[in-house]
Amino acid sequence: MDQFGIYIHIPYCLQRCIYCDFTTFEFNKIMPPEQYVEYLKKEIQTRSRFVPFKSLTSIYFGGGTPSLIDADHIVSILQELNNAGFETNENTEVTIEINPATVSKDNLQTYLQAGINRFSVGAQSFDNELLKACGRRHNADDTVNTLELLKDYNYSFDLLFALPNQSLQQLQRDLDLVNKYKPPHLSAYCLTVPEGHPMSYHRPEEEAQVEMFHLIENELKKSGLLKYEISNFARPGYESKHNMLYWTYNNFWGLGLSAHSFFNVPDYGTRFWNPKKFDDYTDQINSDLLISQLPSSQKEHLKTHEALTDFIHTHLRTTRGMNIVQLKNMFPDQNDQVIGRLKKLKKDDLICSDSNNFKLTSKGFLLSNFVFEYMAFFEDCI
Ligand code: SF4
Structure with missing residues (x-):
């Protein structure tokens, strides 16, 4: 749920x-x-x-x-x-x-x-x-x-x-x-x-x-x-x-100056955020601006490669790790490519896995910046 x-x-x-x-x-x-x-x-x-x-x-x-x-x-x-x-x-x-x-x-x-x-x-x-x-x-x-x-x-x-x-x-x-x-x-x-x-x-x-x-x-x-x-x-x-919630691709609504939000609908989800400057924030609230009316500089609908990168990065931050079935269900077309990269990291002792999840090893936690860079996906590679 x-x-x-x-x-x-x-x-x-x-x-x-x-x-x-x-x-x-x-x-x-x-x-x-x-x-x-x-x-x-x-x-x-x-x-x-x-x-x-x-x-x-x-x-x-x-x-x-x-x-x-x-x-x-x-x-x-x-x-x-x-x-x-x-x-x-x-x-x-x-x-x-x-x-x-x-x-x-x-x-x-x-x-x-x-x-x-x-x-x-x-x-x-x-x-x-x-x-x-x-x-x-x-x-x-x-x-x-x-x-x-x-x-x-x-x-x-x-x-x-x-x-x-x-x-x-x-x-x-x-x-x-x-x-x-x-x-x-x-x-x-x-x-x-x-x-x-x-x-x-x-x-x-x-x-x-x-x-x-x-x-x-x-x-x-x-x-x-x-x-x-x-x-x-x-x-x-x-x-x-x-x-x-942040680390499991769940939903949050941020209120107030500069606050960020994420709803995992429609499709791969939407990020949106409030202005950092007081005047901009108060102007938007005074004019009853709805979430759907936010300017394009304050919202983005996630594309597949962005959602995939977010999903992997956030889940791998946790010791529970990333669920393999959930990954396959959400990104069936990218599954082989993701598993291929994870296997390479496994060889280098940065990632381990059990039957359900991929997780960072102790070495992986220390080198997490490298892992995240390697597990970032771009539009042209998907
Ligand atoms: S300025 Fe930043 S670090 Fe300092 S108390 Fe405020 S929120 Fe915390």
């Missing part, structure tokens, strides 16, 4: 971190949240009638820092989704991203009462020097207080590594503290910045980064967190349902 999630982009942050490439702004430098939330609600009212799914696998408030805006705004967005006929049930995962030091006991109660049942904490590190170097305003004490607040709830911890001047010992200290708090889920992000960026200097070499990744994987096993995707670890049963 088709699964469906809604992503809501809240573009406010305490600071603009110098490594971040999301569409976010410092809190006081853009329109006030109450005004932005009205646009989100109008977007729901105008466009929801044409969304072909109603039953929700997940809702995800991301950004930005959604916990920075008044919790009542978050509640009112959930209410609007409900008014528009979107249905949640006891299995619907409802996540909000929070920054340490932006959540109080009162906020937490408001979130819980509104049905939010998962929190994603942008902690990054317990090392105050490294946090400062990233331009983060929170410190390790703020993170500890937030984790104490969340200890009885389902939450995810964001860990950033391979930072300038970061040693293996510093990462080990972060992981010792992670293992003390035992989050049910952790996302480990290797810092990625372009050459010449202020944070691109004095970073651990590639070999050291690989060592760091092995350390993370091994240390997290001590808390029962197992890798289920290239950068994500969870206790069994705590994998992110929302992110799994």
